[in-house]
Amino acid sequence: MDDCIFCKIAAGEIPADLVYEDDTVVAFRDLNPQAPTHVLVIPRAHIATLNELKPEQEGIVGRMFSAAKEIAAQEGFAEAGYRTVINCNEAGGQTVFHIHLHLLGGRMMNWPPG
Numbered sequence: 721m722d723d724c725i726f727c728k729i730a731a732g733e734i735p736a737d738l739v740y741e742d743d744t745v746v747a748f749r750d751l752n753p754q755a756p757t758h759v760l761v762i763p764r765a766h767i768a769t770l771n772e773l774k775p776e777q778e779g780i781v782g783r784m785f786s787a788a789k790e791i792a793a794q795e796g797f798a799e800a801g802y803r804t805v806i807n808c809n810e811a812g813g814q815t816v817f818h819i820h821l822h823l824l825g826g827r828m829m830n831w832p833p834g
């Protein structure tokens with residue numbers, strides 16, 4: 721997707737504070753963090769929303785969660801706990817239409833979320 725900001729970050733065309741990358745996913749710090757650690761894990765493939773996920777892409781989402789748990793351990797809050805969130809479409813609060821897993825840690829999380 722030519723005009724997708726997260727495709728550009730994955731391609732290295734827009735700078736980001738990367739914390740992890742492999743052949744399938746890229747993870748970088750959120751520009752507007754909502755917790756002491758707020759990382760976004762994205763697939764290199766452009767998938768606009770969770771609704772567009774194809775059965776053959778299920779492994780990509782698994783890799784996103786595996787990366788998130790590895791980053792949580794690196795950041796030192798795996799045992800204390802953390803939150804992973806994928807927002808979908810307007811009512812879900814999605815503003816960037818390339819799927820991303822939010823990894824939030826370093827503080828107590830509230831439930832239910834806003």
Ligand code: 5GP
Nearest residue numbers: 725736748749750751752807813814815816
């Ligand atoms: P959403 O609301 O779609 O679930 O989350 C989008 C997230 O992307 C927001 O938390 C926002 O702060 C973050 N974001 C938007 N544009 C950029 C960017 O250019 N760089 C980084 N690092 N984060 C971004």
Ligand code: ZN
Nearest residue numbers: 724727766818
């Ligand atoms: Zn994209």
